[in-house]
Amino acid sequence: MLLSILLDFQWIHLLQPQWYIENGGLWFILLVVFAETGLFAGFFLPGDSLLFVTGIYSSDLISSALGFSTNSSVIDLLILGILISIAGIIGNSVGYWFGRKSGPFLFERKDTLLFKKKYLYQAKDFYDKHGGGAIIMARFLPIVRTFAPIVAGIVQMDRKKFSFFNIIGSIAWVFTMIIAGHYLQRFIYNSFGFDLKKHLEVIVIGIVLVTTLPVIFKLVTGEKKKEETE
Numbered sequence: 001m002l003l004s005i006l007l008d009f010q011w012i013h014l015l016q017p018q019w020y021i022e023n024g025g026l027w028f029i030l031l032v033v034f035a036e037t038g039l040f041a042g043f044f045l046p047g048d049s050l051l052f053v054t055g056i057y058s059s060d061l062i063s064s065a066l067g068f069s070t071n072s073s074v075i076d077l078l079i080l081g082i083l084i085s086i087a088g089i090i091g092n093s094v095g096y097w098f099g100r101k102s103g104p105f106l107f108e109r110k111d112t113l114l115f116k117k118k119y120l121y122q123a124k125d126f127y128d129k130h131g132g133g134a135i136i137m138a139r140f141l142p143i144v145r146t147f148a149p150i151v152a153g154i155v156q157m158d159r160k161k162f163s164f165f166n167i168i169g170s171i172a173w174v175f176t177m178i179i180a181g182h183y184l185q186r187f188i189y190n191s192f193g194f195d196l197k198k199h200l201e202v203i204v205i206g207i208v209l210v211t212t213l214p215v216i217f218k219l220v221t222g223e224k225k226k227e228e229t230e
Contacts, residue, residue, distance in 0.1 A: 015054040019045050019201050024081070029054055030087040033174075036092030037139075038098075038144055042157055043146040048177060049207045054080060055181025058197060081175045088139075088170035090150040096162055099153025116218040127157045135165040137175035 013019040020028040032050055035042035054061065055077070062076040063069040070076055127134060135175075138148035152162050186194045196203060 003039055015046055016200075017050040017204065018048060019142070021053060021057050021061070024146070026061050026083070029061070030083060033084050033087040034091040034094075034154040036091070037088050037149065037170075038094035040146070041148070042048060042091075043143045046204070047145065048142065049204045051084070051177035052181035052203055052207060054084070054198060055178035055183075056185045058178065058182050073182065077175075080169070080178055084178070085167075085171045085174045088174060089167055092135075092166045092170065093163070095146070095149035096153040096157075096159075096166070099150035100156065101153070103156055112151040127152055127155050132161060135162065136172065138171035139169040140176075145173075 020032060025030070029050060032042075033047065036045040036047045043112050056092040058080055059069065059073060062079055070079075135148060135152060138145045149162070149166070188194050188196060
């Protein structure tokens with residue numbers, strides 16, 4: 001099976017939630033969540049849409065991983081939520097550790113065209129003021145959630161404070177997405193006869209828009225305010 005997966009593999013598959021569901025199941029999902037929240041190279045992985053689709057296929061994923069069915073959608077969601085939350089917590093912790101180890105070097109590094117030490121101090125001030133909220137909110141923002149724990153480590157955010165909000169943020173993000181996927185799929189199918197399992201591309205596009213538009217809006221309005229003040 002592994003050989004057939006490798007032979008059929010294309011790079012575009014890494015952006016498709018259904019590819020992970022069909023080829024690796026729960027274990028691939030845990031790996032993706034860990035990588036997206038703890039490794040630099042994981043920023044492009046489909047975290048939100050993958051968790052949403054995980055909620056849709058929750059019963060299939062659990063029965064495949066355990067070898068038997070629990071016959072309870074609530075138990076399935078609970079098991080998935082706990083395991084994936086742990087993967088997210090560990091991922092963020094690795095990112096924080098990496099940032100904390102590399103932080104002293106960066107603070108001593110001289111400014112270059114692409115690196116300005118003042119940005120680190122600004123980031124430190126931001127985390128000192130909004131640290132907990134920033135860690136939680138970052139979970140719901142693609143790309144940002146990959147680098148937030150690393151930056152938190154770089155600016156030497158208090159370890160206990162980071163750990164607390166890391167746990168809260170991971171649980172909130174994971175359970176929100178998988179529960180939304182599970183129950184929205186049922187609601188839409190029962191109300192309109194529209195099966196999201198057959199139209200997963202709609203989910204991906206919708207989630208990308210929902211998670212990125214607020215960020216783009218914030219950046220645009222922020223630039224306008226900056227120009228007005230200048």
